[in-house]
Amino acid sequence: MEYNTEQKRLILPEYGRIIQNMVDHCVSLPDRNERQNSALAIIGTMGNLFPHLRDISDFKHILWDHLAIMADFKLDIDFPYEVIRKEDLYRKPYRLPYNNSRFRYRHYGIIIERMIAEAINMEDGADKQKLIFYIAMQMKRSYIVWNKDTVDNGRIFADLYELSKGRIKIGEGEMKLPEAQELVGKMAETSTSNSQQNNRKKKARKK
Numbered sequence: 001m002e003y004n005t006e007q008k009r010l011i012l013p014e015y016g017r018i019i020q021n022m023v024d025h026c027v028s029l030p031d032r033n034e035r036q037n038s039a040l041a042i043i044g045t046m047g048n049l050f051p052h053l054r055d056i057s058d059f060k061h062i063l064w065d066h067l068a069i070m071a072d073f074k075l076d077i078d079f080p081y082e083v084i085r086k087e088d089l090y091r092k093p094y095r096l097p098y099n100n101s102r103f104r105y106r107h108y109g110i111i112i113e114r115m116i117a118e119a120i121n122m123e124d125g126a127d128k129q130k131l132i133f134y135i136a137m138q139m140k141r142s143y144i145v146w147n148k149d150t151v152d153n154g155r156i157f158a159d160l161y162e163l164s165k166g167r168i169k170i171g172e173g174e175m176k177l178p179e180a181q182e183l184v185g186k187m188a189e190t191s192t193s194n195s196q197q198n199n200r201k202k203k204a205r206k207k
Contacts (some may be wrong), residue, residue, distance in 0.1 A: 009072050015046060022069045036077045036097055043067060054181045105159060107146035108139055113163060132168060133175060142184045150180045 010020055026038040027179065046063050053059055061081045068083040104113075115135050122128040136156055143151045143201060155172040156177065 011072070012066055015049065015066070015070065018044060019049075020070055023067065023075075025074050032076065035075065039077050039182070041065060104163065108142050108159070108163070112139060112142070116164050116168065118190050120164055132160075132170070133177075136170070136175065137177055137183070140177050140180070144180055145181060153177050175178065 007017070008020075010017060012020075019102070022042050022045070025173060029035045043060070043063050047054065047059070048068065056062070062077055064081050068079070069089065073086045101118075107125045112135060119128060119131045119135060122131065138152075139160065140151060140153070140156050143156065153175070154172070157175070161169050178203055186205060
């Protein structure tokens with residue numbers, strides 16, 4: 001008895017050994033027209049294995065790419081699409097540059113610092129005050145999430161003053177931020193709402 005572990009390793013295991021054998025047979029056909037017809041039949045069979053993916057715009061293109069890969073790029077036919085090249089398939093991805101920007105308070109994050117810089121450059125008025133309020137509220141929320149502890153508004157205003165290099169100063173009693181329990185409650189409600197929406201979308205897709 002011959003075990004699969006003793007046979008040639010599958011290039012794309014998700015299609016199974018029968019499809020791989022069909023591809024190998026297609027490559028070995030001496031007549032070009034026969035190879036072309038065989039390839040079309042194989043593509044149809046491959047598509048039937050994943051009917052739920054047919055709504056993807058480039059589904060057929062993906063199948064032809066997979067056929068070329070399983071044939072080890074040795075299949076001499078007229079491909080209806082420009083399939084992936086062997087050198088591109090095994091090329092290492094480009095190295096993504098890391099953001100090495102330094103910021104003082106990691107629990108607030110770099111986005112908060114950028115928002116503060118934006119607020120500093122705004123003209124004085126209601127819009128600027130509203131942005132500063134939302135920045136301070138997000139800072140308080142982030143502080144609670146990262147430190148798992150309550151924090152008084154004075155600490156938030158002091159950190160905001162430092163991060164803005166003294167450009168944004170909020171005196172005692174000038175701004176009232178939501179209490180910690182209220183912020184945590186809103187985060188829990190948002191998380192629950194997002195979870196419910198995702199569940200509804202999953203159920204709708206199954207229908």
